[in-house]
Amino acid sequence: MPATSRHDPVFAAVDLGATSGRVITGRVGPDELVLAEAHRFANTPVRLPDGLRWNVLALYQGMLDGLRAAARNGPVTSVGIDTWAVDYGLLDADGSLLGLPFHYRDGRNAAAAEEVLARCDGQELYGVSGLQHLPFNTVFQLEAHRSSAQWSAARTLLMMPDLLVYWLTGAVGAEVTNASTTGLFDARSGDWSDELMGRLGLERSLFPALREPGASAGTLLPHVAGFTGLPADTPVTTVASHDTASAVAAVPATEPGFAYVSCGTWSLAGLELDAPVLTEGSRAANFTNERGVDGTVRFLRNIMGMWLLEECRRAWERDGMPTGLEALLADAARVRPFTAVIDPDDPVFLAPGDMPSRIDAALVRTGQPLPDGPGGYVRCVLESLALAHRRTLREAAGLAGRELTRIHLVGGGSRNELLCQWTADATGLPVTAGPAEATALGNVLLQARAHGLVGGLADMRGLVARTQELRHYSPQGDPAEWDRAADRLAAHG
Template sequence: MSVTSPSDAVFAAVDLGATSGRVITGRAGPGKLVLTEAHRFPNTPVRLPDGLRWDVLALYQGMLDGLRTAARSGPIASVGIDTWAVDYGLLDADGALLGLPFHYRDSRNGQAAEQVLAECGAQELYSVSGLQHLPFNTVFQLAAHQASAHRGAARTMLLIPDLLVHWLTGTVGAEITNASTTGLFDASAGTWSDALIGRLGLARSWFPPLREPGDPAGTLLPHVAEYTGLPAGTPVTTVASHDTASAVASVPAVEPGFAYVSCGTWSLAGLELAAPVLTEESRAANFTNERGVDGTIRYLRNIMGMWLLEECRRAWERQGTAPGLAELLADAARARPFAALIDPDDETFLAPGDIPSRMDAHLVRTGQKPPDTPGGYVRCVLESLALAHRRTLRQAAGLAGRELTRIHLVGGGSRNELLCQWTADATGLPVTAGPAEATALGNVLLQARTHGLVGDLVDMRRLVAQTQELRHYTPQGDQQAWDRAAARLEPA
């Protein structure tokens, strides 16, 4: 139950990304959707002797500090948490965390993936989970945990947002949009797959009851309430805890036939469907079927996104030669079109490090000349991403039997005018860019809907379209030049 009247309800959205976390406060209602950032804090992974780990304790403290700041601004009706997917913590019988969670970019998962596929087979896994093959899927990470000293002590597995909810409330559950990314979820039945869990020798008791967006997740524990200054009865509301699912819930689509690209660290490009696509053709094309809000299916493919640009900038900063982002984008706009193109999903780009040098090696390997200026690298990244958006969305439409009329590009990448325009040019479709804060908006909207302040998914999206700043891009330039560039990236 809300601790404030609906008319003055303020919702706290905890939004954790790969490089930073935020606590956002939001108000939503008829004709009103306003966000205010209360607190921002870094998300800095830690490399330990046994691998790359998330400093989840620092994230938890940052979240508490953010809620404390939010509480000073007035009554908070509820709290919702979203984060990235696939990563998890293991708890022992007393509910204590067994070590810092591994980072999905850790190198331990490749061999474990081979072991799982040898046991189940790619076709069997896909026919049940409908999940895109990525070496860091939870199912593979759990297999990598088989030899861990913690395995015998483990009693519960909680994905990162569920772990944070547990620390706030003491309750245990698994939010469904994030559970659907594990590879251990039945995409057709909408439940944990007991068959896959048993086949892989995992304990069924590890997997907690599923929660839907909108379900109550408990109230703040007394010590949390005391630290944050929030009332002890403050509810925690289950939102679409996979950040992409929250982002897609706030896509401002007011017409059918839309595609979306949720562009941040990753570009998640796809369609919203009523049922999963579990064909062999879909598996071969490496598309995923993840849960969205209200039983929808996010039919998409992960594309390495703005991570490439940000890692380039970090590499140049380490060398002391980093231009500002505005200067980089201006130089990219002046650079020669299609001088160099990469496959953003080449596995050499997955781990943190010197991405420009890896781009050089990739380009030389594919018979191309590496750029000689930072602007050339940025143009290479952005044109390659636009072409990846084109390839992915065209494949998704063909596999799902859909005609596309518009692309909605949301998330931080929607601020990048070059990427938005080149995505329109590459696809030949109009692009609506924004909102940039799609994930936090989706988080707030789902809390507001639970409190009766907004209506269904259609109403939520209409409200976003009415209240948020959007930009519109129409295809321009030489379409045949984009066709030729796309042909260069086709398999030989």
Template sequence: MSATSREDPVFAAVDLGATSGRVITGRVGPGELVLTEAHRFANVPVRLPDGLRWDVLALYQGMLDGLRAAARSGPVASVGIDTWAVDYGLLDADGSLLGMPFHYRDDRNGPAAAKVLAGVGARELYEVTGLQHLPFNTVFQLAAHRSTAQWGAARTLLLMPDLLVYWLTGTVGAEVTNASTTGLFDTRAGRWSDALIGGLGLERTLFPPLREPGSRAGTLLAQAADFTGLAPDTPVTTVASHDTASAVAAVPAREPGFAYVSCGTWSLAGLELDAPVLTEESRAANFTNERGVDGTVRYLRNIMGMWLLEECRRTWARGGHSPGLGALLADAARARPFAAVVDPDDPVFLAPGDMPSRIDSVLARTGQAVPDGPGGYVRCVLESLALAHRRTLRRAAALAGRELTHVHLVGGGSRNELLCRWTADATGLPVTAGPAEATALGNVLLQARAHGLVGDLGGLRRLVASTQELRHYAPRGDLSAWDRAAERLEAARG
């Protein structure tokens, strides 16, 4: 990575994930792109008597602390915010938050999803939204929320990044890549679906105007500027606020026909298209059509990603056994190949808890032996993820009528050499791993583009490819062992 000049503008990327938040500064110049972590803080959900909630006030304070740290690196040209999708806060008529936002893993969502689908059929919903059915989609969460006293006082709905932008600037809006994940967005028209919102008995006025990545949301309010030390006229730039959309924008692709896996807590595996795929086959395969940068479509499926491994590690740590990740991966590399495989998307894996025991229950149900020690569990998880990447990318290509030539694996999972190597082996395609900080890079570069420093999406990706550390994996040998494991898994899935 080349060193940049102190004269290059500094952009502050607020990047909030499911377990931690960060503020990262990026310097962008001609042929130059360098990130520096200014501040990191925990994201710890809180289980209240009425459900699992996000501690959004702690997240906001962590963001302010991070922006104050960023201000010490030099004048900040802009701030951009990305988070996970689907979750939201409700504001009352005075603009005050009505309670802590619910967490998408809260168990209230399943019954609410069934209630919505009883009124609006799954096929009709997909024809408008093109959205993968997940029980925590915003449209289903709202059905659960409507039974609360808060609902009657709600006047504005803001998705998580839009809520934080509102507290920084006082302006309301809905960034389009995140809005497209709600199940209330017309994917063809690129706007809120008035028909769906009205048909579900929701008030249209709850949903604020849409914003495109690259537009200015506003400038810092006085109290935010005072606390952080940033200039009062510092702009907050709308980036691709769904973290996956920012990550896909930073995929260092130089070739057409690429596939991507954005791998962190979730693995988001799919293709970048010019138009949505809304066939009945696509709906039955549970693929989603979400907005990307410049009107592109992220045609993908959510796969339960490194969540399985991290929950295993948390379970072992609670039991007093906490081997480091390096030791676990070394043990996994030595473990017997394909001793046990599971479907990462089995609903039993969704909620927090004792993941090794849940894996045991799935293996018992499918007639497989439990792994031998932590290394065996890790191998089971990583081989199962590689198989899920293979299955999802092949199906996406078939449904979209595309031929795959290359896989780009970005995000934190790109640091996991076993996962990258096994994804190449399982798919039979070359894999480029990295950048690990794809989301923050996409956030920074979309701010830089709004300031005229980066060109089109292709130019943005070329800058990533030429400045970031990437690793390349060629598929090894034939696919027969992976084919047999895939057949065994499909048989177990029924």
């Protein structure tokens, strides 16, 4: 690949995940798309007496430090921000933040979900929002918040990326891909649902006007420009601020019939559609219809993802055991296949804590042998994730009336060769793995498109396919072994 010109425009992508944040710079030119990490910082939640909170002030400072590092490397054309979904901050009448935002893994949400569903049942909610039932959906979190003094003082609700954009620019808005994860968004009309807000007694004035990816979100406030060293007229561009939406925008698909798995802390497995699927079958199967770029629909289901493996590694590290991923994967490859399988979406795995012990308890409950050492746990987790990918994508294709030809596995999980190969084996479909930095690439590309450097989704994806390192996996082994493992897992459920 030819060297990238120093004169090509550079875009700063702020990409915040559940455990870390980064500021990535992306240089975009004809047939060129090169990323460089300017700054990385930890995302460490804080447990306060009233619950688990995001340390959003530390995240904001890390973002500013990253933008300053990016500015030292040369001119920056624009800034875009993506984060995870569902979590939010509340502002008072003066625009000040009312407390640190709650973490979606906080335990307060289950009871609140029951209260919401008592007033507006699951079928009604799904018929409007098309959103997968998860106990931490924003609509349920708001119910848990409503008895607080903070709620009484709240005048504006901003999703996490919108809050950070507000602190950079002073401009208030709600980016549409993240808004679509709240449970208060109309999947058909593409706007906030006055119907659901009215049913649930929520003030419409709390929710800002929607912004589409590509829209201007303003320019840097003077004190931000002064700290970062970026010019005061540096634009902040609205990107697909839900990190999965940015990742899907960067899926290097060049043919129809593709499915995707965006694999990181969560595995988001599904299809890109032109319209939502709001059938009772889709609701019963717990599929979500979230907004994508250009009015597309991300028809997918959340799977617990690499969280399971990372929590195992954290537990082993606390016990003084080796946690190097390469060695763990090598050990896992030597373990007898399908010794034990779990349902990654069992709610017992949601909270932080001792994951190996919770896996043991699930296996005892289902009459399966316990793993023999860390390699056994890793094999159990990865085979179980591959089976979850298989189940989810087959159900999605059936519900949407699609025939699948290929799976694109993007995100950090695309570096895990065992997971990629076992996903191909389990599904019987070829898997293209990569790019690992799909979210940052999608963020950069949407900024570049807003500045006229690339065209629509097809052009963006074609550029990713031509410039990024991809690996290809074909199904191997005996499909009947995966069928038997899937049947065994279904019987445990």
